[in-house]
Amino acid sequence: MPRSRRSRLTAIDPGEFLGAWRIVLVAVLGLGVSASASLLYSFGALVIPLQHAFGWSRAELQPAISCLFAGTIVSTQAVASLNARFGMLRVTALSLVGMGLCYALMTQLGHSIGWLYLMCVLLPLAGAGATQVTWAHLIILWFSRNRGLALAAMLSGTGLAAMVYPSAVTWAISRWHWQGGFVLLALAPLAVLPLAMAWMRVPVPRPAAIAVAAPIRSEEGVCFRTAVLSTRFWTLNIALALVVAAVVAMISNTVPLLCDKGLSAAGASRIFGSFGVSLIVGRLIVGYLFDRLWAPGVAAVTLAIPAFGCVLLSSAAASQTGLLTLATMLVGVGAGAEFDIGAYLVSRYFGMRDYGRLFGVHVSLITAAAALAPWCSARLYASTGTYAAMVAACGAAFLCGALLLLPLGRYPKFDPVTLA
Numbered sequence: 001m002p003r004s005r006r007s008r009l010t011a012i013d014p015g016e017f018l019g020a021w022r023i024v025l026v027a028v029l030g031l032g033v034s035a036s037a038s039l040l041y042s043f044g045a046l047v048i049p050l051q052h053a054f055g056w057s058r059a060e061l062q063p064a065i066s067c068l069f070a071g072t073i074v075s076t077q078a079v080a081s082l083n084a085r086f087g088m089l090r091v092t093a094l095s096l097v098g099m100g101l102c103y104a105l106m107t108q109l110g111h112s113i114g115w116l117y118l119m120c121v122l123l124p125l126a127g128a129g130a131t132q133v134t135w136a137h138l139i140i141l142w143f144s145r146n147r148g149l150a151l152a153a154m155l156s157g158t159g160l161a162a163m164v165y166p167s168a169v170t171w172a173i174s175r176w177h178w179q180g181g182f183v184l185l186a187l188a189p190l191a192v193l194p195l196a197m198a199w200m201r202v203p204v205p206r207p208a209a210i211a212v213a214a215p216i217r218s219e220e221g222v223c224f225r226t227a228v229l230s231t232r233f234w235t236l237n238i239a240l241a242l243v244v245a246a247v248v249a250m251i252s253n254t255v256p257l258l259c260d261k262g263l264s265a266a267g268a269s270r271i272f273g274s275f276g277v278s279l280i281v282g283r284l285i286v287g288y289l290f291d292r293l294w295a296p297g298v299a300a301v302t303l304a305i306p307a308f309g310c311v312l313l314s315s316a317a318a319s320q321t322g323l324l325t326l327a328t329m330l331v332g333v334g335a336g337a338e339f340d341i342g343a344y345l346v347s348r349y350f351g352m353r354d355y356g357r358l359f360g361v362h363v364s365l366i367t368a369a370a371a372l373a374p375w376c377s378a379r380l381y382a383s384t385g386t387y388a389a390m391v392a393a394c395g396a397a398f399l400c401g402a403l404l405l406l407p408l409g410r411y412p413k414f415d416p417v418t419l420a
């Protein structure tokens with residue numbers, strides 16, 4: 001390969017990051033405190049304390065995550081219109097405050113589990129402006145050449161959530177009972193609010209010669225109707241819906257699974273923390289490769305790796321903590337990449353003309369799969385008494401989803417009039 005070609009493949013354009021590093025940082029933190037990240041990654045640490053406090057079974061608790069994603073479906077459909085009408089900054093700021101209030105109200109749960117379900121529906125509705133739709137749209141407006149890497153950096157916010165929340169929530173619960181976990185979750189979005197107010201901006205178009213991080217034009221790409229009627233759009237949706245369902249089932253059940261193997265709650269949370277480390281590293285590598293190689297091929301390899309983690313997780317014993325950590329890390333490599341992959345591929349295959357609406361539909365569909373996953377895993381656990389069937393189903397879903405991405409084909413070339 002000629003040297004110039006190799007340099008183009010390996011180089012990172014620093015100009016975009018120098019001009020928009022604050023955007024990336026606030027998006028990382030904003031995604032980390034979003035409802036779908038904070039409660040999802042904390043839920044494993046909350047399950048057993050809530051069992052002891054209220055007598056709810058695990059099969060009864062798992063549908064709470066389904067309610068969380070049911071609310072997310074509605075919020076992701078509404079957020080594009082809200083941002084367009086009221087402004088992205090205003091909607092996001094109110095959403096961060098709304099999430100803090102919802103978590104604070106969850107400290108007052110009664111003995112009816114219906115209140116937990118209701119609050120899990122309201123949480124993503126209150127936090128509609130702080131979902132991955134907003135943060136991904138913001139990143140894509142600021143980045144072009146390094147879009148994949150920037151999206152990966154942003155989506156590492158969920159990796160930070162996976163690293164921090166389980167142990168932090170377990171620590172808070174050990175000192176202030178189950179209410180302490182919700183108080184900690186309430187403070188997190190309020191801590192991000194000042195940074196969002198100071199740094200969150202939509203780029204103003206400038207001449208390419210003087211722009212440090214020239215935004216792409218929002219009119220490039222295909223119209224909404226053409227995209228939603230295409231086979232490619234639905235292939236992408238089905239592939240990532242399978243992966244999301246497997247990811248959510250593994251995230252919400254890994255800590256209880258490890259506890260069933262004989263580990264303490266603190267020990268299980270520490271092992272699950274490795275999930276976040278591998279998630280961040282995997283995303284950054286994948287994001288870098290997305291900008292230089294054919295993204296569906298990279299994604300297929302990445303999403304097949306968690307299947308091997310599922311095999312190890314089901315077979316390792318409690319004494320094999322190293323193997324359990326490795327298994328958790330392998331699952332983490334692909335976990336959450338579905339949003340990175342979806343955000344990137346929707347922009348590359350369909351452009352930015354109707355990106356907000358298209359990505360909102362995509363997120364809603366895969367979120368529907370995420371909503372079904374806890375219910376299905378709860379039914380499997382209730383009927384078998386173990387997590388073996390659930391882990392096997394998740395491994396199969398990872399493999400099938402990875403293979404379905406391969407027929408997507410080359411990136412389309414849009415009309416030269418509409419190109420950025």
